[in-house]
Amino acid sequence: MIRSVSVFGLIAVALGLVVVPSLPAIAEDEGERFPPIKHEATLKECAACHMAFQPQMLPQRSWAAIMGDLANHFGEDATLAPDVQKDITDYLVANAADARGKSRWMRRIAATETPLRITETPAWIRAHAEEVNPARFTDPKVKSKANCMACHRGADKGYYEDD
Ligand code: HEC
Numbered sequence: 001m002i003r004s005v006s007v008f009g010l011i012a013v014a015l016g017l018v019v020v021p022s023l024p025a026i027a028e029d030e031g032e033r034f035p036p037i038k039h040e041a042t043l044k045e046c047a048a049c050h051m052a053f054q055p056q057m058l059p060q061r062s063w064a065a066i067m068g069d070l071a072n073h074f075g076e077d078a079t080l081a082p083d084v085q086k087d088i089t090d091y092l093v094a095n096a097a098d099a100r101g102k103s104r105w106m107r108r109i110a111a112t113e114t115p116l117r118i119t120e121t122p123a124w125i126r127a128h129a130e131e132v133n134p135a136r137f138t139d140p141k142v143k144s145k146a147n148c149m150a151c152h153r154g155a156d157k158g159y160y161e162d163d
């Protein structure tokens with residue numbers, strides 16, 4: 001088996017094919033970083049005023065805090081029936097940035113901090129600091145940092161790389 005692989009390798013080299021090394025760093029961290037939300041209640045209730053933000057963008061304690069104070073939700077009352085609230089909370093917490101160990105997105109958030117905004121997390125700030133002129137966030141077509149879809153047309157599908 002090993003022999004046939006190396007023979008293939010030799011043939012590939014002989015044919016001038018570039019042997020592309022596998023991409024472990026990318027596969028591990030970037031693969032399904034922000035998969036599209038399929039949870040029904042979250043899509044229904046949390047995409048009414050803005051896109052439904054992927055749970056992988058905040059730690060568990062942040063989602064618990066946000067879901068625990070929906071009556072005072074960034075100046076809006078987003079209160080839900082208790083069973084729906086619990087269903088959504090369970091989904092967000094189970095899929096949070098730190099639900100399966102610390103993701104790269106999560107790593108820089110201090111353990112003492114509970115960010116209530118994705119746009120205030122170090123990873124988000126860093127991803128945008130160099131690439132985005134701050135004036136773009138107040139552009140009438142964008143209005144807010146939280147308006148991900150204005151710049152990332154595939155944000156609700158989990159695509160953020162190709163804007
Ligand atoms: C009644 C409207 C409304 C509903 C429903 C609503 N939100 Fe929001 N949400 C807002 C507003 C307004 C903001 C602030 C947007 C801004 O700063 O531009 C916000 C912001 C957020 C942010 C922070 C975005 C950032 O800046 O990183 C999160 C996270 C969030 N909402 C989660 C949720 C979740 C989870 C649900 C479902 C339980 C939900 N929202 C439902 C109105 C709503």
Ligand code: HEC
Nearest residue numbers: 118127131132136137142145146147148151160161162163
């Ligand atoms: C004013 C436009 C704008 C807004 C609004 C915006 N972004 Fe971005 N974002 C960018 C640009 C430009 C980049 C850097 C280029 C790239 O990687 O696509 C970027 C990069 C990113 C990256 C890193 C991509 C990667 O390859 O690692 C993520 C993740 C991201 N944004 C998420 C968000 C989320 C979530 C929101 C909303 C809460 C948001 N962005 C709002 C313009 C924006």
